[in-house]
Structures are given as structure tokens and as C-alpha cells.
Amino acid sequence: MKTISPQDLNNVQLQTLLQTAIAPRPIALASTIDKDGNVNLSPFSFFNMFSTNPPVVIFSPSRRVRDNTTKHTLENVNQVAEVVIGIVNYSIVQQISLASTEYEKGVNEFVKAGLTMKEADLVKPKLIEECPVNLECKVLEIKSLGTEGGAGNLIICEIIKIHLREEYLNEEGNLDQKKLDLVARLGANWYSRNNENNLFEVPKPLATKGIGFDQLPEAIKYSKIFTGNDLGMLANVEQLPEGSFSADENTHSEARKFLSENKIEEAWKVLTV
Template identity: 40%
Template structure:
């Protein structure tokens, strides 16, 4: 497999941004609600956003300088002037309205009515909540960090979360239900990702000390059929089963390719004991 290497130092800020968002994806979207010192609301989405600690809970997003001229956005000016903001998550049901809020309206224009979104009073900050958002965080500005100078340079705002808000029907027990949130994430270019339905899957953290790839039989690691994900499922085992004790059954494939395809099939069904039984047959060929 060949690799194309592009030197970041040879890219313009706009081109560098295009490469960044192509590879760092999908990214959660922070629909950031702020007010200026006169109480005028502002609402804009930013996908350079994530969580960075839980004691206390901290989030950060970057309303960076504009790539074309280096000017600073209203969100940054408002948040640094007032020391507060609200981060609203974006669901698929509001994605078109979020997109409207991304347009560059003039100074002092309120994006809430422009986007058809509903402001609600927050509990601890002056910035408004977004009624349509499934999940929101009221934040106090903790720190601002400049990451470079000039067009496209980063302006990171780090905020301490004061409280969380979630629509009641999205709760499962005492936590929000990830399968019900219908989050939208940002990918490269004009592409977005919808985190719902078949796009969601569970992957539990490994327990104990998995055997790892190096413990797998060489016959499996040299397979042209089994993928890295297939082998990864087997490598999560805490101990290597006694492959010599595995017994054949009527209907089992008698050739290497057939056994590897059978292993792959039962792994996709989640039947690890049966996968290891077939592995035992494969290594004895």
C-alpha cells in the first residue's frame, strides 16, 4: 500500500484546514450560544470541539480566525467578554437549522430567529439554551488559548461545565441514551455523519490483559481472508484456548479458505467459542 505525504508547511491555511477536516472526522458539533455585553444573542456551530476532563468537567471548542482574512468571530468576542457560553449538541432533526446558523450574519444580528431555533433561559449563564437541542451544557470560560497568528489560526476556548441539560425522553436510566440522541457529526468538505441506526455499535473496553495479536497462530495472521477486525476479535481473549482439543463436526469445511470464511462468519455473529473451534481445525491443516 502506497502513502501520499503532504508537508503541512507547504499548504495555505485554507488548504491545511481541508486536510485536517478530511482526516479528523467525524467531529462532534458545538452549536455555541453566546451573548455580547449588551445582551444580544449569537449562535454558531463549530466542529473543532470535544471534552477534555471530568474533574471538573471541561470542554473546549475553537471559533478560529477566519481563513480568508484572519478576522475574529462574534462567538469568540462574546465568550471572552462575558466569560460564558452554552454548548448545544446537534441532532439530525435540526441539522438544516444548524446550517443556517453557520451563515455570516452581521454584527448584532441574532441567529436564533434566522435559523428558526428557540432560545430558552439558562440557569447559570446569560447565554440562551437551544430548545431544539437534545443535549446542552452551560459553561463558564476557564481559559482562552491562542494557537498561532494570522488567517486560520486557532483560538481555543476552554470551559468548565456548570450543568447539563437533556431532553427527558432521551434518558435511559440515569444517563442519556446514545442510540436515541441521533447526533450529527462533521466530516471533510460539506459532508456530515449521522450517528444513529446501523451507524452505532457497541465495543466494550478490553477486560484484564488480552492475549494480543502476537499470540494468534501464524496461519491466521497470514490469512488473505480474515481482516484486522476479525483477528482483533480473537486477540481480545484473555487466554489462548487449547486449539489441539478442538473437534471437527459434520459439515465443517475441509480446506483452509473454507475454514477461514467460516471463522469470519461466526465472528460476525459474535460466536467466539465456535470461532475458536474452527481456528483449532484451521491450524491443524
């Protein structure tokens, strides 16, 4: 395993490494406004949710690595402590990229990116009509992580109103993960797309306790056929089936086909003699 100390890399190298490794990252399209009423729109992939009660999200406009300057978004929220965060999906990803251009102060990125401003209900910054989800937020705190290029500025926001485009809802009125077609940021110029062609579900052992790897029969645990993911699925049952278990590789291959379809019970039936 290659080992690296962060201090052995320059800021550009470290940023490239971390942005590639810590991915995919959701994108916050931050709509802000300054004290004079100038609108700004900019995307940030240093972004996520951190609490639901209260509902809190955090994004970070870092100081620019190349010249240690700050972004208009940071300047704006210091003047008007409100922000609208739009969630980004594939249908607008190219427009979002355009909005990341470093235009001069006072240039409206809504106009440059061809996106539509809409009045918010509770805050001064504008909603982004094309985003599948808009979060009206008040800024609770801005925490600086340093004064050098690359240092983040955590903008801690409480969500006070949520807007959902109805075409992204299911019959129950909830957001449909498959319809959203969200995009996420990777390293360099890479993005990922999350639609029904690459989504998958992993059952979480919240209400129940999986038996764990240590309780798997040795014939299965040390199989040359099963991967770590396969064994993780087999170990996520509350109890082993009764009987003995096959060590036959052909049988393991058959069971693995069921696991690839998320059919854990059927896989165990194949493995049980």
C-alpha cells in the same frame, strides 16, 4: 505513501485536507452573549471533551482563513466568560447549518435558524431548547494559537450544569446512544449520521488483557481470509482455547461470519480442532 509538509500547502488547502482526514468531529452549537445583551449562536466542529473531573470541554473559533477576521462568538466570550453548548443531532442539522451563516453583529441566529431560546439556570447565554443536550459552562481560559488566518482560539470551558431532553433517555434515565441520532462534521460539505443503523460496539480490554497478535496461532495470524479487524477481535481474549487450530480457509470463512456478528467465542470454537 504520499507525504506532505504543511508549509507546502496554502491555508485553504491545508484546512481542507485536515478537516477531511480528522473526522468525524462532534459539533458544538455555542450560545453566547455580549456585554450589551446581544445573543449569538454559532456551530463549531473543532470541539470535544477533555476531562471529566473537572468536566471540561474545548471548542475553537478559528480566525477566518480568507480575511483573518474573528467570529462574534470569540468576541462575546471575551466580554462575558460564559457559554451554553448544545449538542447537535440529525433533527436540527439543517437549522444548525443556517446558524453558521455570517450574519452582521447584533443579528440573533436563534431567530434566523428557527431555534428556541430558553433561560439557563446559572449562566447568561440562552439554552437551545431543540438540542438533545445543553451544557451550561463557565469559560476558564481562552488560548490563542496564533494571529494569522486559520489560527485557532481554544475556549476551555468547565461544565457547571447539564440539561437532557427526556425523549433521548433510556429506561434507566441515561442518554440512549441509539435515540440521540447525533451528526458529525466531515470535510467540505459532508456530514455523518450516527444512528442505530450504523452504530457498532467494540469491547475494550480495560479490566482484562487480550493475548495480542503475537500470541495468535500462525495458521490464523497468516490466514488469507481474516482482516486486521478480525484478528484484533480474535486477539482480544484472555487466553487461547485448548487444542490445535484449523488452517482451512473454509473454516476461517465460517469463523469470520461469527466475528461479523461480534461472536468471538463462537468464532474460536469453529477454529479449534
